[in-house]
Amino acid sequence: MELVTEFNKLDGRIVKRSELRRILTKAKRQNNTSIVNRISQVLRLHRDKLFTVELTDLIEPIGLNGAEQSIILPTLEYISEEDSVGLNGLAQDDIYGYITDLIINTIEKVGHLPWQKDWVGSGADGAAKNYVSKKEYTGANFLLNFDVKFDDEGKGYLVPIQFKQPYYLTFNQIKDEGASLRKDSKARRVIYYTMIFSFDNGTLQFKTTDREKFAEFVSSNGLTKDDLKRYLQKIPVIKYYNVFRADDCTGLKFPEAVGNKKVNPIEQAQRLIDGYKEPPTYTFVGDKAYYQPATDKLNMPNIKAFKKEESYYCTFFHELAHSTGAKKRLDRDMTGTFGSKSYAFEELIAELGAVFLCSEAGILFQTKENSAKYLKGWNKVLVNELENDNRFFLKASAQSQKAVNYILNRNVSGENEEIEEKKEEPTKKVAIKRPRKRPSKSKVKTTIKEGEQLALFAGLGAKAKTKKRTQKAQNHIQTKRTKASIVKSKGQINVDQNRSINQLQKLGFVTAGAAPTEAKDVFVLGGEIGKFLQKQQPHKALILIKGNKHSSKSQLAMQIANAFGEEEIPVAYIDYEQGGIESKDTLDSINRNTTEKGRSYIAIKGYLDKPFQELQDFCKIVKVIISDSVTDLKITADQLNFLRTTYPKVIWCFISQVKENGAMYGGNKMAHNPTSVIHCSSHPDPRERFATLEKNRGNDLTLKYSMYFKKVVGQPKKKKLSFKVK
Incomplete structure (x- = not known):
């Protein structure tokens, strides 16, 4: 039974202490901190053997559970936001649905996923990346390599992009570069996550999405790791920001091509395979490509059996991605049979893994040579699972990215940060205390790992230090600017301000001072x-x-x-x-x-x-x-x-x-x-x-x-x- 459903069904029942302990253990295993906190505090408060349970606040299974967090969050960029931004995020289901609808509509419109046909990739040079940071988009953000078209019914679907320049920029980045955006250019979504830090011990209450502000709160109140373990909830919120294609901009300067352009892509593909540390046993017999979990054996037909070398490496990459699911590696469920959810999930991971590795190798992506009947059946299973679980693709793409990182021996910064599963500790005796008032519900409800609470200061490590150094530099610059501004006369400051406002008004802005006290369309029904x-x-x-x-x-x-x-x-x-x-x-x-x-x-x-x-x-x-x-x-x-x-x-x-x-x-x-x-x-x-x-x-x-x-x-x-x- 699903954990949240099991917890909600406690309402109105008389249950033994052992039953609550069992659900508590399950909640810890699934990293559902909300349930852990609520049951733990009741068990600490009372030593009775029987409980009559009244739940006037049922838990709604919205957002990512702890296991999903450990899969998805490491493949997304983390952004610490100001409170005015971070506490007003869009509903996460809107983001999940956006991605899921694109995939379903693509299958229905095109008949297959867009990477099941050849597309041109050139490794580090050709994959979509941010113009400023030069970082490639990974996980579900890999979809930025595909354009969104709309059919007659307004349904969006994916088609491969033939980039001139494979870069994306935010609107502010375009302005900062002194470039301009072509009229009617369409924005794309980049998914990221921020974190709501919610502390409430009954006396102190504090909520913020600004990591530095929370660190200051912890320091100024002398909070200990035990305080954070007991009273802190860290709620990840998945959001998105908009970016535009560099091809839709004028006035940008592009770096010279680097990466795999000077490397034979087939040699590069083989290097990726050879660089896989402690791989499965490779065999090259018969005409079947497969990975066998029981024996940790990967078999490939001879390369001469393939019409193109690219097809050989694509198939090899597919099976390599499967091999990362072995218990001694990433330990995924490899027991599914065709038509099952676990089978569809694992196959999607391998398909995406082949796409990602082909991009790394700078080769044309070639689909495995599956029959039309197989593809039709596979697509049907995939669509069913996507409709039943709108996080299905996001989870698969994140698992696939982890698989590729494992094959490439790539230690992604933050992948294991604050998301290591914490082993259950023996119950400690604590002072009997009334359960604290639960934090108010945020717009997006998500659960977090208990282990994350203990690792808070580790999470404030390199990223926080970098941010502090940046902040110091910004403060220094701001101080210099402030000192310089003192030299100006008050009249000169007003002239500069008026000039700026006038320029903004010419661009279509209206001053806040001219705003009415109430929006003109606001109404109240009778x-x-x-x-x-x-x-x-x-x-x-x-x-x-x-x-x-x-x-x-x-x-x-x-x-x-x-x-x-x-x-x-x-x-x-x-x-x-x-x-x-x-x-x-x-x-x-x-x-x-x-x-x-x-x-x-x-x-x-x-x-x-x-x-x-x-x-x-x-x-x-x-x-x-x-x-x-x-x-x-x-x-x-x-x-x-x-x-x-x-x-x-x-x-x-x-x-x-x-x-x-x-x-x-x-x-x-x-x-x-x-x-x-x-x-x-x-x-x-x-x-x-x-x-x-x-x-x-x-x-x-x-x-x-x-x-x-x-x-x-x-x-x-x-x-x-x-x-x-x-």
Whole structure:
């Protein structure tokens, strides 16, 4: 049973201490610090043998678990951010969904993954990299070697790029280089992660994404490693920033080509193989290429059996990537049979490993010579797994990067930093203490390793020192600038400032001093719904209503539709769940939740034949579109983003049912980055069902709304973990 589900199912049960210890051990093994902290503190507080468990705050399985962190984070760039940036990240599912949709759409559009056809790579010279740092994009960011095209339905898919210059820059880097960006150039996403440091011992509370600020907090308060172990949560948040192709810029200077241009690529390919330390046993017999985990043997047909030498090395690289999964190496699951999730995962790792190694060798990538039947079956399995797990590709690409680093004996900085699994220590006697107040939920919920807490200062090592040296230099420069500015007269300073503001205004800026006290489009709906939703602004607005079965989600959606109708704003209501306007459930919902005036502005349809096309038609007519449910609507994140960008004044409202384990139905299809999120609690008695706000763009999140009584009923109770001792 999944750990989070198992923990949530403790609610209402009487369990033995040994049962809690078992789940605690499992949570430590999976590095789920949230569960570890909650159970550990209860066990420290009480020595009883039986517990009656009440969980008023269930854990939602959102974000990366500890095992996924140890796979994915080392292949991503870590960026320490200012608090104003770091505590307001985009939903991680939006990023997972973006990548997953690209892969699925590519398979559906092209019939295969883009690297299953030849593409030109030239090792260190030809792979996509950052213009300033000259670092290649690895892991899932390797997708920057492929362009994103869009089909007639607005679905993005990947095609190989024929670079003139294989560089990307951020918009600020383009400005810093004195270059200009071509009009209508498309941005691409670079995935990275930052860390939320959240400390709360009941007396001291501190939260930041600035690593240096946290180090100062630790130092100024004299915190020990034991304090950090007990009261610190480090929550990694996966985010992205936008970059643009150097080929879309003018005015850039490019370095002379270096790397593998002067090396015979076939010789380079062989060097990569020969450099593999402690490899499996190589054999060259028969016509089958395979890796055999039981005997640690890798077999290849003779090179003369291949039509091209590139195909030979590509196949060799594929099997080499498999060999890194051996227990004595990276210890992956190698037991899967064709059609299973573990088989698809391992094959994707090997496919990507071959791509990465071909790029390192500077050779044309050649797919393994699989039959069309095999590719069709393989793609079907892959798409199924991608739809079920929107992190599937991200995890596979990260594992593949680790495999390649292992083959190349490449010690990637930070790969093992703060993510080593900590072995479970014997239980220590501690003073009985009430469980500390849990940190407030951040927008992105992720779990971390307990071992990371102990290794905090190791994590502040080389990177922090480098940053401090840089900061000192910047402070020195700033001091010199400040001293120089004293020489200027006050009048001269004002002249310089006015000149700068005038120049910015010519570029389309408006001074903050001229800003109105309220954005012009902000509105508040009438009635109790208006009190609950508070201030809204129709700019790419999306209200997401989520909850389990029997939580009155549809009732709330209809009441929201009625509130717009009362304002004489037409609403297009797509009712999959109830069966359309003629169904009894829909009629009951209309009668219970709408007024005579409100319902006269609500139009209902039971289903859509061509959702994406029909929604575009609706956007030209109405300003509010509500769908019950979004899963049945069957549009992708790319399609919805297209609609929200093209028709930014349309307000969307989606209903999503939540699974028993807390995840939303639809997987990556739910990666829509809503502006407001409403959670509806389930209960057998409709009078005990309430809606609360999880996200609402700067509004009060403490309000509680009753769908049964159709009014705001007060603030919700504080959520906490409570164990009654029996």
